[in-house]
Amino acid sequence: MKSFWKIFCCCLLVTAISWISNLANAQTLPEAARQERERRKGAESRAVFTNESASAAARASASASAPPATTAKPDTVKATAAGGRTDNKGRDEKYWRDTFEKVRQDLKRADDKLKLLDLKSNDLSAQLLREGIYTREMELRAELDKARKEQEITRKEVAGYQQTLRDLEDELRRSGGLPGWAR
Numbered sequence: 001m002k003s004f005w006k007i008f009c010c011c012l013l014v015t016a017i018s019w020i021s022n023l024a025n026a027q028t029l030p031e032a033a034r035q036e037r038e039r040r041k042g043a044e045s046r047a048v049f050t051n052e053s054a055s056a057a058a059r060a061s062a063s064a065s066a067p068p069a070t071t072a073k074p075d076t077v078k079a080t081a082a083g084g085r086t087d088n089k090g091r092d093e094k095y096w097r098d099t100f101e102k103v104r105q106d107l108k109r110a111d112d113k114l115k116l117l118d119l120k121s122n123d124l125s126a127q128l129l130r131e132g133i134y135t136r137e138m139e140l141r142a143e144l145d146k147a148r149k150e151q152e153i154t155r156k157e158v159a160g161y162q163q164t165l166r167d168l169e170d171e172l173r174r175s176g177g178l179p180g181w182a183r
Contacts, residue, residue, distance in 0.1 A: 087177035096172055096181035103168060107161035114154040121147045 086092045124144040128137065169182055 087175040089175050093181045096177055100182050103165050110157040110161055114158055117147055117151045
């Protein structure tokens with residue numbers, strides 16, 4: 001029994017010593033924050049080379065030794081005098097964003113109307129089943145048929161707005177506008 005307690009005490013002592021040594025070497029929160037700030041400063045100071053910067057550097061060194069070239073590749077997105085960009089047809093980001101926003105609002109309005117008509121149709125169907133045959137069956141059926149016709153019309157509107165949105169995205173892509181203008 002004495003050997004058990006000796007082993008237990010030794011294990012306890014080793015655990016306590018390792019725990020205390022970990023505490024002594026532990027990093028405090030302010031130290032960790034300071035090191036992270038230093039790491040970020042170091043990351044910001046590093047140069048990042050991309051294909052564009054490499055080709056620009058190559059052109060700069062080539063233009064220093066050779067005469068300037070007269071043929072340049074035209075950019076599909078042109079910069080205007082005000083500093084904004086336009087597509088091939090002269091339309092800017094504001095035009096595209098406004099157009100997309102209008103179509104999205106129309107689509108949402110039609111989608112909300114469709115949801116409302118679905119609820120109305122479900123309610124009329126439930127009323128028809130609840131009420132007896134001889135009460136208002138003819139009136140309810142007429143209302144239900146009208147609601148279903150409106151649903152079909154609204155579904156076609158929703159599909160039309162969705163197609164318009166897809167067509168606008170294709171037109172933006174074909175005209176050379178930036179993809180972010182569709183957001």
